[in-house]
Amino acid sequence: MSAPPSDPYASLAQPFLDHYGLLRGRVRYELAARQLDLHLPPPQGRIIDIGGGAGHQSLRLAERGYEVVLADPSEEMLRRAEDRLNAVQPAIRERVELVRADADRCAELYGTGTFDAALCQGVVMYLPSTEPVIALLAGLVRPGGIASLIVKNAEALAMRAALEHRYADAIALFDANADLGRVGVVTRGDSLSSLIAMFKQHWLDSTAWYGIRVFTDHLGDQPAGDNDAFAVEAEWRAGQTDPYRQIARLLHLIGQRTTG
Ligand SMILES: C[S@@+](CC[C@H](N)C(=O)[O-])C[C@H]1O[C@@H](n2cnc3c(N)ncnc32)[C@H](O)[C@@H]1O
Structure with a gap:
C-alpha cells in the first residue's frame, strides 16, 4: 500500500488529543458513544472508523468486543492511536487494526458490504x-x-460566537457555512436537511439524528472535571430533544443501509 506523502494533520494531533481532556471533549466523546451504542448491532461485528484519529471511539468499541479497522491518513495520529492501544490488554489491542489510509483509499482497499458499521466522526468538516x-x-x-x-x-454557527459575546462574528456567521474551529483551522459545516437528502440518495435510511454540545460548546478550554456528570446528562437530553438539538455545535446522523 502506498502511504500518503505528507502529514498535514501532524501539528493538529496534540490539540485533538488535548480536547479529550476538556469538558467539550468529554461531552462529545460521551454523547457520540451513547448515541452510537443505541444503533450498533450486538458487539460481535466488524466496524471501520474512517479518520479514527487517536482511536478514542475505536478503542472503546474494541473493548466492547467489536473488530475495528481504524483508518487515518495521518502517521502522527496513528502513532498516538498505537500508543493508546499499547496501554490496553492484548486481547483488546488485537481487535484493532491500524491502517494508514484516507477516505478515498478506504474505498479502494475494502469491498462493498464488508462491514457491519462504518463511522466517520469529526472528519468531513476538514x-x-x-x-x-x-x-x-x-x-x-x-x-x-x-x-x-x-x-x-452549518445552521447554528452563530451560536458559539454570540455566546462568547462576539456579536459581529455571530452576525457574519448567519451567512457562512464555515468558521474557525478551536484547533485553529477553518472548518466547514453541513445542514441537517442536506445530510438527510444525501443519505437517501445513497441508500441510507436516516434512522436517527442527534445534537452534540448545546449548553457547553461556548465554554472554551474548560478542563473536564469530577463534576461533569450533570453537564453530560443535560447535553444527553438536549441532544435528542427539539428544539435544543437543532442548535447543537455538531450533528450526529445514524443511517441504516437499505437493500436497494
Ligand atoms: C478531529 S480528528 C477526529 C478523530 C476521530 N474521528 C475522533 O472523533 O476522535 C480528524 C481526523 O480526520 C483525519 N482525516 C483528515 N483527512 C482525512 C481524509 N481525507 N480521510 C480520512 N480521514 C481524514 C485526520 O487525520 C484526523 O485524525
Missing part, C-alpha cells in the same frame, strides 16, 4: 465535501448495516 464520504460509508456497510457521521452544524 474535507471539501461530505457527499463522497456518505457514498463511501453506504458502500462499505452490508445491507442493514449502520453508518455514523458526525459533522459541524
